[in-house]
Amino acid sequence: MTAASTIVLDHRSGTFFASIDDGREREVRDLASFVADRERERPRWVWDDTSWWYPRLLAEGVRVERCFDLRLCRTILRRSLLTAESELARAPLDGWDNARAPEVPPSGALFEFEAAPREPDDPVAEFRRQRTAVAGSAEPPRVDLLLAAESVGALIASELNHAGLPWDVERHGELLTEVLGARPSPGQRPLHMQRTLDRLRAALDGAEVNPDSPVELLRVLRRAGLDVSSTSKWELAEHDHPAIEPLLEYKRLARLLSANGWNWLETWVRDGRFRADFVPGGVVTGRWATSGGGALQLPKQIRGAVIADPGWVFVVADASQLEPRILAALSGDRSMIAAAGETDMYNAIVASGAVDTREHAKIGMLGAMYGGTTGQSGRLLPRLARAYPRAIGFVEDAARTGERGGQVMTRLGRTSPLPDTAWFQSQRDASSEGATPAGVAAARTRARAFGRFTRNFVVQGTAAEWALCWLAGIRQRLSALAGHGWFTTSAHLVFFVHDEVVVHCPIEHAPDVERELREAASAAGRLLFGDAGPSFPVTVATVRSYADAK
Template sequence: MPSESAPTPAWTVLGRADSEADAPVVRDHRVTVVDLGPDGEEIGRTTLAEAALPDLVRDREGGAGPGASPPRWVVSDTPKWYPVLLASGVRIDRAHDLRLAHAILARSSLVTDRSALTAADEWDAGPVTAPAVGQAETLFDVAGGRGHVKEVPHGIAAALAEFARQQAAVGTASDPGRLRLLLAAESAGGLVAAEMHAAGVPWDVAEHERILADLLGPRPAAGAKPAKMLAAAEEVRTALDDPNVSLDSPTRLLPALRNAGINVSSTSKWELAESTHPAIEPLLRYKKMARLLSANGWHWLAEWVAEGRYRPVYVPGGVVTGRWAASGGGALQIPRQLRPALRADDGWTLISADVAQLEPRALAAMSGDRAMAEAGSGRDLYSGLVDEGIVATRQEAKIAVLGAMYGSTTGEAGRLVPRLRQSFPAAMRLVDTAAEEGRRGGVVTTWLGRTSPEPGEGWRRVQSRADQIDATPHDENRARRAAGDWGRFTRNFVVQGTAAEWALAWLADLRLRLAQLPEIEGSPATASGPAFSRRAHLVFFLHDEVIVHAPEAHAEAAADAIREAAASAGRLLFSGAPVDFPLDLTIGERAAAK
């Protein structure tokens, strides 16, 4: 440990003590803590029992004197290290997650020499599957989750070597500042993900059950279907004059529909909705109920909500574009019908905020398209297109803008997108160029430096077959289609990926601002865990929206933090660009329907 005269470390690397990295499972593991100076030189090292780690981290985070800032903690994989700290009530300000950083740097086109990173492919691994809350009392005894997912190395020597490789790679980058920003934001995302899992979404089981009873009928016996579903099913069978058909099996339902004269090629709802047959209305009603029951019914409640908290596992960087993935209870698909079940603890309130039209704004900012920025300035971007006479209605504006970002070429979008090309040439040039690069099999890169994957072997085979002398029209069509698909992917990648970077910067800034808010007096929100029960904290994040659980007395301060963080994210990524990122923010009541 550094003495008082030692320089303040810029980074502090955590790793399992190497003497036991390959040792069989023993109790009382040891952790080595290495302090690095601003140039990466080692300035201190200590080894301690795993159980002593939370106290050391707490000291370094909070005990640093005035003027001294806590280090940026360098860890192999945040879900390996952070849950035990959180369980001890210790949160950290800043981190560098080696696994997440490796995934970015080993692919980023901004890095001039990636060879050392690509050679270190032991760092090309998935995240540790977090142990259940309450079972995270040790770092190394828990033999991982289910399955045999490869983990990154956790030893101190491996961590130091990888960190050095990463620093060197960033140093060679054409724009190191952007990459550093991305790595800091990505790592902060790792911290937020662990924190939100530990805190949990406050969930009102009684309200959820009330919604279920309202929409489906009383809770049925195990295995039985709710009364309202049974009734709707009977209506369908009567209308089809087919007393036994199963509504749950598309392969059996489809011929039954056709026998009744309903000419459809699938049982999906948008196709069914075109028919006026009397069986359609109850069938759509049935399907909606079936979906609610299987995805978020009583079974979901029992499995995913405990002690008033829903705790999904968030997976930062889980999507190639940089968006988060999630697993456990379908956190990315919580239906809006159930939003009323998100309910603050007594004396607390929920604040939800989402960014209006994040992706087109990110596109306007990164492309420097002043006209597009102007269309969204201080107002709904879609209405801006109408005001400026580019399209006639808000609905048309939405179709045109989404079509431009997704690469639509047919139908209404095909008709409207060209108008955007005329009005917003810079923005359209950016996405058109990205699409062209993808069609050629190249890669594209987001604003901060996340690079798209290269197309797979199968894609290349299809392309080269179409170039053979004996290629058939079928081969050529297939190649053209695959090229178009990949072009739409890269077109969207730069926009979705840059929007994800803005959202990460927002989150990263927000969590630090929230940590500055005061703690409450009186009884804490105990279900949220020791690190969050006394202060406003993030409980939910989904691409462009956040929900904060805050003591009522601090609700306005937390709302300000959310707004300030959004403004700060815009400046941090696009300083100087005349693009704003307005929020729809609601305190207390349910989030406004989108």
């Protein structure tokens, strides 16, 4: 067998099977021993779902270098414009499509993708279908890189869960007590929450309001003379009333209690580790999601509980201004690429004369990427368009495509979903002879909303691809540092959120890890954009507590 061999694993009726290089199938009696033995030859493991197979192997002390996740890759190939003409993309939905679907963005149901529940069929046949789709695509190397990145991301997600993020349970409890008060009896509120609620009720003339009920809270606020349409903190902060400060404080405390309070601690932290359940490709842009535990939102109030083991430290790396740099690379705008060559891209934009302050540079760029065409960002956009016409034109073109109901692609070919049938019907109704002004306005609003989605999809999705390549590079480099030992006994990844990674390592290895994190970021940029792309600097901090990283 050569180092490039492919081994397809299957599981039927309680029995494991392996097909080597698409050849004869053989029964595998001891999965962990079989994989460990074959892994020395560096094969490509092919299986239906990494989240099912890999935790079992890790639990037996077996780690693999690479895999091909048929479930994740099927989703990409089904939807990519680069493989739209393939037999796989045009085939009826089947059991392979009935996997865990990516989350729909909060703006609405942006695609329809349903299939009758049934078990996926032969993984060897599915692997052949997928390889045929890649080979016949418009750009096979581009698609192959995306599938490889998505698959290694699935390996990393399982390894993050297996390793866990070091967590000091006692310190977490102390932090909760400091902020909320002592843990209350069931059905009671912590002391500080109750006192804040008392202040809120006093500001509302003694009204017995339940702030945990949005409907009741909204009714009481309106009765107090506040013209509010929701209880969001952004809308509440616009009003001047004695009840606003205690209400916002109560909401902050309630959020901490529900999201990361004592119940969370008992549910998600085991053996001194927070084991997040990451979902690679869980959002349509390719960003990760979580199926519980809120790993993508660890508030600052509890990060002090994330403490490295004795003799170990965290090396935390954060990609600086990732999405603006991605936009510069995607558009090929030379002036913006030059600005991205500086450590602080926003300061470089100011130095170019495009805007007058760093804050304006940030607001303007976020508006360009997220569709902020009104208010301050709207006023700054024309100035940025004059300074960086190709970059701003790039996202504007993506927005116009979305407004027409079209699709856009990331750098590697991940493709945005189509709007749902109701969206298209609203556009048809608005252009019919009997269209009403209200219907036309509603259709225009829907079109613009979808345009904002596609505008950001190309940038956020490509940023997710860069992050996957960065993670893959980090994993490979840390493995080289570790040698042949088990990965958790040396420097290893323990946390990831969008553009930030946390490595847990012996303190003496921290300088090497810092270097590898920076070099992996540069390598990820070259892999996606070649030598002509911008630099991708990362801010690195070595700390004992995650709270000290920023």
